[in-house]
Amino acid sequence: MELIITFIQKAIGQGIAILFGATGEIITEKSGNLNLGIPGIMYMGGIAGLIGAFFYERNNPAPSPAVGAAIAVLCTLLASALGGLIYSVLTITLRANQNVVGLALTTFGTGFGNFFGGSISKLAGGVGQISVMTTASAFQAKIPGLSNIPVIGSVIFSYGFLTYSAVIIAVLAALFINHTHKGLNLRAVGESPATADAAGINVSAYKYVATVSGAAIAGMGGLYFVMEYLGGTWTNNGFGDRGWLAIALVILALWNPLSAIWGSIVFGGLYIIYIYIPGLTRATQELCKVLPYIVTIIVLVVTSTRNKEEKQPPASLGTSYFREER
Amino acid sequence: MTKRGSISRARAWGIRVAAVILSLIVCAIVIVVITKQNPIQVYAGIIDGAVGTKRRLWVTIRETIFLLIVAIGLTPAFKMKFWNIGAEGQILMGGAVSAALMIYLGKTLPNSVLLILIFVLSALAGMIWGLIPAYFKATYNTNETLFTLMLNYVAMQIVTFCIVYWENPPGSNTVGVINASNQGGWIPPLFGTYGMCVILVTAVTVFIAIYMKSSKQGYEIAVVGESQNTARYAGINVKKVIIRTMMLSGAICGFAGALIVSGSSHTISTGTAGGRGFTAIIVAWMSQFNPVIMVVVSLFLAFMQQGAIQIASQFGLNENASDIITGIILFFLIGCEFFVNYKVELIGKHKEA
Numbered sequence: 014m015e016l017i018i019t020f021i022q023k024a025i026g027q028g029i030a031i032l033f034g035a036t037g038e039i040i041t042e043k044s045g046n047l048n049l050g051i052p053g054i055m056y057m058g059g060i061a062g063l064i065g066a067f068f069y070e071r072n073n074p075a076p077s078p079a080v081g082a083a084i085a086v087l088c089t090l091l092a093s094a095l096g097g098l099i100y101s102v103l104t105i106t107l108r109a110n111q112n113v114v115g116l117a118l119t120t121f122g123t124g125f126g127n128f129f130g131g132s133i134s135k136l137a138g139g140v141g142q143i144s145v146m147t148t149a150s151a152f153q154a155k156i157p158g159l160s161n162i163p164v165i166g167s168v169i170f171s172y173g174f175l176t177y178s179a180v181i182i183a184v185l186a187a188l189f190i191n192h193t194h195k196g197l198n199l200r201a202v203g204e205s206p207a208t209a210d211a212a213g214i215n216v217s218a219y220k221y222v223a224t225v226s227g228a229a230i231a232g233m234g235g236l237y238f239v240m241e242y243l244g245g246t247w248t249n250n251g252f253g254d255r256g257w258l259a260i261a262l263v264i265l266a267l268w269n270p271l272s273a274i275w276g277s278i279v280f281g282g283l284y285i286i287y288i289y290i291p292g293l294t295r296a297t298q299e300l301c302k303v304l305p306y307i308v309t310i311i312v313l314v315v316t317s318t319r320n321k322e323e324k325q326p327p328a329s330l331g332t333s334y335f336r337e338e339r
Numbered sequence: 340m341t342k343r344g345s346i347s348r349a350r351a352w353g354i355r356v357a358a359v360i361l362s363l364i365v366c367a368i369v370i371v372v373i374t375k376q377n378p379i380q381v382y383a384g385i386i387d388g389a390v391g392t393k394r395r396l397w398v399t400i401r402e403t404i405f406l407l408i409v410a411i412g413l414t415p416a417f418k419m420k421f422w423n424i425g426a427e428g429q430i431l432m433g434g435a436v437s438a439a440l441m442i443y444l445g446k447t448l449p450n451s452v453l454l455i456l457i458f459v460l461s462a463l464a465g466m467i468w469g470l471i472p473a474y475f476k477a478t479y480n481t482n483e484t485l486f487t488l489m490l491n492y493v494a495m496q497i498v499t500f501c502i503v504y505w506e507n508p509p510g511s512n513t514v515g516v517i518n519a520s521n522q523g524g525w526i527p528p529l530f531g532t533y534g535m536c537v538i539l540v541t542a543v544t545v546f547i548a549i550y551m552k553s554s555k556q557g558y559e560i561a562v563v564g565e566s567q568n569t570a571r572y573a574g575i576n577v578k579k580v581i582i583r584t585m586m587l588s589g590a591i592c593g594f595a596g597a598l599i600v601s602g603s604s605h606t607i608s609t610g611t612a613g614g615r616g617f618t619a620i621i622v623a624w625m626s627q628f629n630p631v632i633m634v635v636v637s638l639f640l641a642f643m644q645q646g647a648i649q650i651a652s653q654f655g656l657n658e659n660a661s662d663i664i665t666g667i668i669l670f671f672l673i674g675c676e677f678f679v680n681y682k683v684e685l686i687g688k689h690k691e692a
Contacts, residue, residue, distance in 0.1 A: 310489050317482065
């Protein structure tokens, strides 16, 4: 029992960063933009929040956790939205190829994160690792009272506020995409921009807003990782391949943020299941970590053979829209 | 804003050179803000870091040709509009196979036989890694971008598995230099450390340039890339072309893995591909698959990366600075293509009906 509870907790802990990324990427992809820059944007978001909190704590003798957290969230949103904006300007306005821009953005963002993560404390004239304990404590604070209930308390109520935000944002995103007028427009832009354009929808505006806000949401995944998961510090490449897993999760969830919620927990579970399988050596543990990707590939192949319309990627995904080229 | 009908070559290149200069200025500003040095010194540092000593020059050449051969490998696939994001995985698989051969046969086989075996089998490994997504793309139209992307991480975990399996010394989680004593399976130096690699890469480059330009198969690739319907109408077996092209593309990337492992690092790690699979996509795309331009772009990127690494180590900063520099340059290069293809006119001055 104890073991199962820890497993679920750990799975959720791994999953939330991926869920943020996937929700952001779903919103982006619904507008027809395949943003492969999401992994880089998550790095940028994570480090920006960390830097914000770092300077706040350094210049303040008695830092307050709540203010630090607010600053961190703000910095993350700004930096990741900036990443989304770079992508948008290049692909929507300058009509560059989406895959190429996305990959360049990932190179840039990952370098950005690792560079500042490794050097910021040195650049600021200090020594050693960057660490923001006070701010992180705000992110790691559990819900008082409720988290003490046995079993249910530890499984459901023992996380920081970002975990709950991730779920709420995913639910809101699903409601927005499937049940609002604007969401319908967004889907139209992603399926057939020419038709949407003819219906009087401002295609570029939708693509811009969806990509930038999607990037901002994804960036929160990076912040979640550095603050709640790592406790306010940075390890180079520590975020690892979670950004790509987020893109994989979009496929597993079949472009539906609600499915991404349970999907993220499944991914989180698959990511760490090697710890719980008895009899594995260090080498075979590594092979176990391949599971999330294998599952994604299977889902990808199965959906493509089935050909069900509501379970396909947005039809215009990956292509830029030129009004003159109709 | 209107699409240009045509643009003179000189003007197109003028725009691209302007973009490069702009990107260099932005890079300089970034470096100056971080290191608080004067920009001229910074650029002197970059040049010194890239070509300052014989060793650094060879490293820059090495990085250039490794980037180049991956870009060359990707060219047939991309010309076919098959988004092979999986070069990282194909390189890793090729690299893993060459490391395996070096470890298990390095002490028994003569070096020349072993090297041929390494080249053939690592290309085969890359080929298989390219074949899998190609088969599903050709048969079920499975999204190849996402499929190849996932395969990268499957390859990554396989390599991590191998590393733990082969680790030397035990517990170090690295393989260490393989066959340091007898140099079994190492590509021998020629005219300098990496001369042999330069020749091999040049040979592959020339082969692909001719293959794409003058062979029937190369033409088929171009037709499939432009329009699959046209290709079908012309009687081209699209399925076969997709599979064959991806096998070729994967094989070259696998071969690149062999060059990296037995030609340079003599070990295997998850960083063996080192993001080259991604950067090479951009190199191939920016050069519009022209091999000569690919050489220039690869050289430029490798030069700036090595320079940035030097600057970073001078100031005790970490070498990820080079990724930031690469990113900035790429943004400018990508962005400038718009101005090559489109003419921007101020509204007001030019009214359209």
